[in-house]
Amino acid sequence: MAEEVKLKKKITLRRKQEEVAFTFGGKLKVNLYWTSDTDLDLCLFFRKKDGEVGGVFSNEYRQKKSDLGSLDKFPFMLHLGDNKEPAPGGEESEQINIAKLDDIDEAFVCIVNYGAAIEGEDVTYAEEGGRIEVKSDSGDYLEVLADSSDEGHVYCVCSIKNKGGEFALKNESRVMSLSKAFNEIPGFALICED
Numbered sequence: 001m002a003e004e005v006k007l008k009k010k011i012t013l014r015r016k017q018e019e020v021a022f023t024f025g026g027k028l029k030v031n032l033y034w035t036s037d038t039d040l041d042l043c044l045f046f047r048k049k050d051g052e053v054g055g056v057f058s059n060e061y062r063q064k065k066s067d068l069g070s071l072d073k074f075p076f077m078l079h080l081g082d083n084k085e086p087a088p089g090g091e092e093s094e095q096i097n098i099a100k101l102d103d104i105d106e107a108f109v110c111i112v113n114y115g116a117a118i119e120g121e122d123v124t125y126a127e128e129g130g131r132i133e134v135k136s137d138s139g140d141y142l143e144v145l146a147d148s149s150d151e152g153h154v155y156c157v158c159s160i161k162n163k164g165g166e167f168a169l170k171n172e173s174r175v176m177s178l179s180k181a182f183n184e185i186p187g188f189a190l191i192c193e194d
Helices: 116-119 179-183
Strands: 011-013 019-022 028-035 040-048 055-056 078-081 085-087 092-100 104-115 130-136 141-146 154-163 168-174
Touching: 011 019, 011 168, 028 040, 040 078, 040 092, 055 078, 104 116, 104 130, 130 154, 141 154, 141 168, 154 179, 168 179
Parallel strands: 011 141
Antiparallel strands: 019 168, 028 092, 028 130, 040 055, 040 104, 078 092, 085 092, 104 154, 130 141, 154 168
16 A cells, blocks of 8 residues: 655744744755735845854946855855746746754845836835745655735845754844844845945
């Protein structure tokens, strides 16, 4: 008799502050998908256990290839670049791969509407059709929608908390101005002018 095999189901965190544990043994993919023509940027900012802050994001912000990160050395995260890649279903996508989170206390997955921020335009994310998907090597498949109607250029979609080797994904759903993100998101200052 054949053994019954079942897929882990996709878990969508719909409520702000909702949290779910996930397992992570060495590969994690964080994807931003959206359906509009807007050029959204996927960023991951973090605070290390020792208090140091950092992030991985498009190298177009500071013209430094090192801002994309590395899978072979700290931060053990790699942004695959700011290339709007069509995904199945006509969506755009950006991706960050993570190999290790051992030294990270907390990481924040953010979306930046770069064009609107530069132009000072009032925008919401409700019309972008955006979502963040987090997939672990152990089969966890988590999703957080990025569809708030609040105005702001930065969307802190979710956070990843390291609880002594156990990990939790939390729906943050905080839309904010650049100055609020500068003050509240560890490492966000790296993409801001001095």
